[in-house]
Amino acid sequence: MKKRIPLILIFVAGLLGVISFVIPHPSYQVYDAWIRNDLLRVLSAFAVVLALGSLLRVHSDKIRRKRRNWQYSWLLLIAFAVSAIIGLFGGVAADGILPTTIGSFSYDIQTLYENIVIPLASSMFALLAFFMASAAYRAFRVRSMEATLLLVAAFIVMIGVLPLGYSISKHLPAFVQWILNVPNVAGQRGIVLGIALGVVATSLKIILGIERAWLGGGE
Amino acid sequence: MSLIILCTLVGLAPPSNVRAYDAPDDGGGVINVEWQLSTDDAQTDAYEIYRSENGSDFVKVGLIGRSRQFYQDQTTEDGILYAYKVATVSDTVRALSEPSPEVISTPSWINVAKVNIYVAMLIFGGLILYYIYHARKGKELFIRKIAGLQAIDDAVGRATEMGKPILYVLGLGYIEDIATIASLNILGEVAKKTAQYDTKLIVPNADPIVYTVAREIVKESYTNAGRPDAYDPESVFFLAREQMAYAAGIDGIMTREKPATNFLVGYFAAESLVIAETGAATGAIQIAGTDALAQLPFFVTACDYTLIGEELYAASAYISKRPLLLGAIKGEDWSKVIIAAALILASIIGLVSQFPILSLFQ
Numbered sequence: 001m002k003k004r005i006p007l008i009l010i011f012v013a014g015l016l017g018v019i020s021f022v023i024p025h026p027s028y029q030v031y032d033a034w035i036r037n038d039l040l041r042v043l044s045a046f047a048v049v050l051a052l053g054s055l056l057r058v059h060s061d062k063i064r065r066k067r068r069n070w071q072y073s074w075l076l077l078i079a080f081a082v083s084a085i086i087g088l089f090g091g092v093a094a095d096g097i098l099p100t101t102i103g104s105f106s107y108d109i110q111t112l113y114e115n116i117v118i119p120l121a122s123s124m125f126a127l128l129a130f131f132m133a134s135a136a137y138r139a140f141r142v143r144s145m146e147a148t149l150l151l152v153a154a155f156i157v158m159i160g161v162l163p164l165g166y167s168i169s170k171h172l173p174a175f176v177q178w179i180l181n182v183p184n185v186a187g188q189r190g191i192v193l194g195i196a197l198g199v200v201a202t203s204l205k206i207i208l209g210i211e212r213a214w215l216g217g218g219e
Numbered sequence: 220m221s222l223i224i225l226c227t228l229v230g231l232a233p234p235s236n237v238r239a240y241d242a243p244d245d246g247g248g249v250i251n252v253e254w255q256l257s258t259d260d261a262q263t264d265a266y267e268i269y270r271s272e273n274g275s276d277f278v279k280v281g282l283i284g285r286s287r288q289f290y291q292d293q294t295t296e297d298g299i300l301y302a303y304k305v306a307t308v309s310d311t312v313r314a315l316s317e318p319s320p321e322v323i324s325t326p327s328w329i330n331v332a333k334v335n336i337y338v339a340m341l342i343f344g345g346l347i348l349y350y351i352y353h354a355r356k357g358k359e360l361f362i363r364k365i366a367g368l369q370a371i372d373d374a375v376g377r378a379t380e381m382g383k384p385i386l387y388v389l390g391l392g393y394i395e396d397i398a399t400i401a402s403l404n405i406l407g408e409v410a411k412k413t414a415q416y417d418t419k420l421i422v423p424n425a426d427p428i429v430y431t432v433a434r435e436i437v438k439e440s441y442t443n444a445g446r447p448d449a450y451d452p453e454s455v456f457f458l459a460r461e462q463m464a465y466a467a468g469i470d471g472i473m474t475r476e477k478p479a480t481n482f483l484v485g486y487f488a489a490e491s492l493v494i495a496e497t498g499a500a501t502g503a504i505q506i507a508g509t510d511a512l513a514q515l516p517f518f519v520t521a522c523d524y525t526l527i528g529e530e531l532y533a534a535s536a537y538i539s540k541r542p543l544l545l546g547a548i549k550g551e552d553w554s555k556v557i558i559a560a561a562l563i564l565a566s567i568i569g570l571v572s573q574f575p576i577l578s579l580f581q
Contacts, residue, residue, distance in 0.1 A: 025327065051427035054457045121461060124464075194528045197555060201551045204348070213404035
C-alpha cells in the first residue's frame with residue numbers, strides 16, 4: 001500500500017497532464033491550471049517549511065558539534081533571522097508594521113536583496129571568466145583525436161569571428177558561419193532528438209509505474 | 220460619414236474581403252480576422268481593426284503594420300456575435316472596409332492541429348510499450364556500454380577505499396523538470412550502492428520540493444538495501460534557492476569535505492562550470508549528466524565522464540539492469556531509427572525534387 005498509493009497518484013496525475021495537452025476546452029483547462037498552479041503552490045509552501053527546517057537543523061548541528069568552519073554557520077543563522085524578521089514584519093515594499101528606514105538609510109527586504117544578494121551573486125558569476133580560462137586550457141590540450149579536432153575547430157572559429165579572420169581570407173568568416181550552422185547544429189539536433197525521446201520514454205515509464213527508482217526501487 | 224468623405228477626397232482605398240472566423244483548436248475567446256490589402260498599401264502607415272457587437276457601433280480593438288493581412292483578436296467573449304471592419308490608416312486619414320460577416324468564438328474539445336503529435340506519440344509510445352512487453356517475457360536485451368555509468372561502481376568503490384564522501388548535486392531544476400526526475404532515479408540507485416558500501420553521501424538541494432523527494436528516495440534506498448540504520452537524515456539537505464548561492468555552497472562543500480566522487484546530474488545553468496571546475500581542482504572523479512545543451516561543453520571539459528542528453532534518461536535502467544527498463548530503451552532506439560529513416564527519406568525527396576530535369580515533366 002505504501003508504494004501502491006504513490007503509483008496510483010502518479011498514474012492519475014500523468015494521465016491528467018496528457019489529457020490537458022489534447023483538450024483545450026476551458027472547462028478542463030481550469031482544473032489543469034488549478035492542479036499546476038494552486039495545488040503545486042500549496043505543496044511548495046509545505047516543502048519550503050521543511051527545507052528551511054533542514055537548513056536550520058544542519059547549521060545548528062554544525063555549531064553544536066563544533067564541526068570545521070562552524071563559525072560561518074552563525075553568520076547564516078543571524079542573516080536568516082534578520083532577513084526573516086525584516087521580510088515578515090517590514091513587508092516586501094517597506095509597507096509592513098516594522099519601520100525599515102532610519103533617516104535616508106533604508107533596510108527593507110528589497111534593498112537588502114539588491115545591495116547584498118545581487119552583488120554577491122554577481123561576484124560568483126564573475127568567477128566564470130577564470131573558470132572558463134582554466135577549462136579552455138584543459139579542453140585544448142591535444143591528447144586525443146577528438147581534442148585535436150576541438151582545438152582546430154575552436155581556433156578557426158575564434159580567428160574567424162575577429163576582424164583578423166577577414167584580413168587573412170575573405171572566405172574565413174563564411175566558413176566559420178558554416179561550422180556553426182552545419183556541423184554544430186547537426187550535432188545539437190542529434191542530442192535534442194535523443195533528449196526528446198528520452199523524455200517520452202521516462203515519462204511513460206514513470207506514469208505506468210515501471211520506473212520506481214524514485215520510490216527507492218524494488219518491484 | 221465625414222471620415223468616408225475625407226477618404227474619398229484623399230483617395231485612400233480601404234482593405235477588401237474582410238473575413239472573420241473562430242480560431243480553431245483553442246480554448247475559446249479568440250477570433251481571427253483576415254483581409255485583402257488595400258490597393259494603396261504602399262502609402263498606408265498601418266491597419267486598424269474595429270469590432271462591433273450590434274453591427275453598428277464599431278470600436279477599435281487592434282492595430283497592425285503595413286502589408287499585414289491577419290490579426291488575431293484575443294479579447295472576445297464566447298457566444299457573442301461579432302462583426303469586424305478593417306481601416307487603412309495614413310497619417311490622420313482612415314478608410315474603413317465593409318463589415319465582415321458575423322462570427323462567434325467557441326472553445327474546442329479536441330486540438331486537431333496536434334494530430335501529427337498524437338500519431339507520433341502513438342507510434343513511439345507503442346514501440347516502447349511493445350519492447351517493455353517483450354522484456355517482461357524474459358527476452359534478453361543488449362545495451363551498449365555507457366562509460367559514465369560503468370564508472371559509477373568504481374567511483375563509489377574509490378570513495379569507500381579513501382574513506383571520503385560522495386557528493387550528489389541535483390542541479391537547479393524543479394520537480395517538474397524531467398532531467399531532475401531522471402537525476403532522482405539515478406540518486407536512488409547510487410544511494411543503494413552507498414548504503415551497501417557504507418559510504419557517506421551528501422545531497423545538497425536547491426529546490427524545497429526536490430529536497431523533500433530526494434530525502435525520501437535516499438531513505439527508501441537505504442531501507443531497500445537492508446541498511447536503514449546507515450541512513451543519515453542530515454546527508455540530504457536544503458542549501459539555497461539562489462543560483463550562485465547554491466553554486467557557492469557546493470563549492471564550499473567540495474573544498475571542505477573533499478569528496479572522492481562528485482555526481483553533477485540534473486538541470487544546470489551558468490553555475491555548471493563554477494561547480495565542475497572547483498570539483499576538478501579538488502581531484503574528485505566527476506560524473507556529470509544534463510540535458511541543458513549549453514552546459515554540456517562545460518561538463519565534457521571539466522568532468523571525467525559526461526552523460527549526454529538521452530544517456531541521462533537511460534542511466535537508471537543501465538544501473539538497475541531491470542529488464543522492463545531496458546525494454547523501454549530498446550523502444551527508444553527503434554524510435555530513433557524511424558526518425559532517422561524519415562529524415563533521410565525526406566532529404567532524398569527534397570534533393571530529388573530540386574533536380575532541374577524534373578521541371579521538364581511539369
